[in-house]
Amino acid sequence: MESALQTLRRDFAGDIIEPGEGEYETASRSVLVVGSPACVLRPATVAGVRAAVRFAAGTGLTLSVRGGGHSFTGFGTNDGGIVIDLGFLDDVEIVDVGRHLVRIGGGATWGQVATALAPHRLAISSGDTTSVGVGGLTLSGGIGWKVRKYGLALDSLVAAEVVTADGEVVRASAEENPDLFWAIRGGGGNFGVVTAFEFVAHPTTDVFFGRITFPASEASAVLEGWADYLRTAPEELTSTAQVANPFSGGPAAPVEIRVAFDGDDPVRAAEVVDPIRRLGTVLEDDVARTPYTDILEEGAIAPPGIQILTRSAFVYRDSVPEVLRLLAEMGSSERSPVIAVRSVGGAVSRVPDDATAYAHRGAELMFLTTTVGPQPVVEAGRPALDAIWGRLAPHVRGAYANFLASADEDDVAAIYPTRTYQRLAAVKRRYDAGNLFAHNHNVRP
Numbered sequence: 480m481e482s483a484l485q486t487l488r489r490d491f492a493g494d495i496i497e498p499g500e501g502e503y504e505t506a507s508r509s510v511l512v513v514g515s516p517a518c519v520l521r522p523a524t525v526a527g528v529r530a531a532v533r534f535a536a537g538t539g540l541t542l543s544v545r546g547g548g549h550s551f552t553g554f555g556t557n558d559g560g561i562v563i564d565l566g567f568l569d570d571v572e573i574v575d576v577g578r579h580l581v582r583i584g585g586g587a588t589w590g591q592v593a594t595a596l597a598p599h600r601l602a603i604s605s606g607d608t609t610s611v612g613v614g615g616l617t618l619s620g621g622i623g624w625k626v627r628k629y630g631l632a633l634d635s636l637v638a639a640e641v642v643t644a645d646g647e648v649v650r651a652s653a654e655e656n657p658d659l660f661w662a663i664r665g666g667g668g669n670f671g672v673v674t675a676f677e678f679v680a681h682p683t684t685d686v687f688f689g690r691i692t693f694p695a696s697e698a699s700a701v702l703e704g705w706a707d708y709l710r711t712a713p714e715e716l717t718s719t720a721q722v723a724n725p726f727s728g729g730p731a732a733p734v735e736i737r738v739a740f741d742g743d744d745p746v747r748a749a750e751v752v753d754p755i756r757r758l759g760t761v762l763e764d765d766v767a768r769t770p771y772t773d774i775l776e777e778g779a780i781a782p783p784g785i786q787i788l789t790r791s792a793f794v795y796r797d798s799v800p801e802v803l804r805l806l807a808e809m810g811s812s813e814r815s816p817v818i819a820v821r822s823v824g825g826a827v828s829r830v831p832d833d834a835t836a837y838a839h840r841g842a843e844l845m846f847l848t849t850t851v852g853p854q855p856v857v858e859a860g861r862p863a864l865d866a867i868w869g870r871l872a873p874h875v876r877g878a879y880a881n882f883l884a885s886a887d888e889d890d891v892a893a894i895y896p897t898r899t900y901q902r903l904a905a906v907k908r909r910y911d912a913g914n915l916f917a918h919n920h921n922v923r924p
């Protein structure tokens with residue numbers, strides 16, 4: 480590898496960071512996982528990405544492609560392999576004001592996007608955290624505060640520039656390489672390095688955003704009423720529910736309903752949010768008019784040794800009452816993980832299941848558990864977590880790739896139903912027959 484690296488060094492547009500160099504420690508870790516790669520390549524141009532991909536392919540080593548570095552599985556780094564860090568490719572450019580067409584570098588974060596679009600009163604349906612990457616979030620879905628009105632992040636994507644496994648640059652859109660365009664909207668990082676995403680952004684104003692809390696003793700009724708209301712609520716409303724937050728008292732913690740009303744009319748916002756206030760005894764209510772950029776939270780880097788174990792699944796209409804009943808019950812246990820439920824439906828469900836490789840359009844809710852703590856504590860809690868998921872199993876389906884801390888065959892099968900997987904595998908054979916891009920929820924060629 481050393482001589483190939485020397486050749487690469489001659490005209491590489493970007494940084495090459497090796498063990499022992501000052502920057503290596505930060506460059507080798509992703510947000511949630513510490514790695515020890517043989518080298519980190521940080522290309523500054525598309526030509527640099529092409530050279531990096533060809534170099535990585537030539538070494539035969541594991542390749543990680545890092546966008547924002549927030550993968551719960553730690554896909555953005557590895558031990559002994561190559562990391563291509565897209566951090567320098569973070570431009571956000573409005574290329575067509577009239578059409579709200581925005582071109583975003585493959586290594587940009589959602590905070591950068593929100594800040595760049597705010598002066599133009601535009602936004603893209605994305606996630607809830609500024610530091611999360613446009614790359615990872617979009618390629619596997621993107622469930623954020625505008626999801627019921629504008630759909631997943633990938634639903635606003637109209638084209639992408641992709642460096643494939645052989646180092647070629649191709650464009651993917653409805654007209655050009657439509658098979659690749661279908662696959663990158665849900666198929667994760669399996670098909671190449673996306674150096675630029677083109678989105679159609681949405682007009683935005685301030686939003687009404689905040690938290691309404693209810694006593695833990697009312698969890699069952701509040702959750703049931705919440706899910707019923709969201710089935711018919713106006714799509715300007717997106718909402719999440721959380722029980723048993725260990726950071727606010729564990730089992731005794733209030734039920735937290737977060738609401739994001741996409742609009743700045745206070746009368747309309749009250750009309751849409753009030754049915755949630757009437758679900759039980761309101762303890763706190765801080766819903767207020769807020770600029771959209773301010774509702775995105777800043778992510779934090781997990782300190783070394785701290786493990787974050789995330790698992791997710793989708794809930795379809797028939798199972799909603801049973802899952803919410805179990806959720807209220809599980810929340811009252813001392814050993815409960817953080818349990819959160821996000822409303823989906825709305826615009827997400829209007830896109831046909833097979834229009835993109837994201838295959839869980841019919842779900843009403845996305846359910847996730849998160850366990851955080853020192854590694855031995857998280858590991859000790861695994862049997863209890865498995866028991867929770869064992870009880871949920873008959874009532875939930877699939878998994879959301881972006882909220883999974885593991886990547887075994889069962890995970891991949893949960894993300895991609897068989898027909899989706901087979902179609903993805905056919906596209907993989909065309910663009911990455913040697914499976915260079917394998918450090919992800921992997922689709923085998």
Ligand SMILES: Cc1cc2nc3c(=O)[nH]c(=O)nc-3n(C[C@H](O)[C@H](O)[C@H](O)COP(=O)(O)OP(=O)(O)OC[C@H]3O[C@@H](n4cnc5c(N)ncnc54)[C@H](O)[C@@H]3O)c2cc1C
Binds near residue numbers: 547920
């Ligand atoms: C604090 C936090 C908050 C979150 N909030 C939300 C949320 O609100 N909604 C939601 O849907 N998800 C959320 N997520 C999950 C998030 O979407 C995933 O972790 C996602 O994978 C992060 O993308 P990334 O680019 O930051 O990560 P990375 O680790 O860099 O990448 C993740 C995967 O995508 C691939 N990838 C990234 N960029 C590219 C690219 N340009 N080209 C090719 N492949 C690429 C990588 O190779 C890797 O396989 C959150 C995660 C965290 C840690």
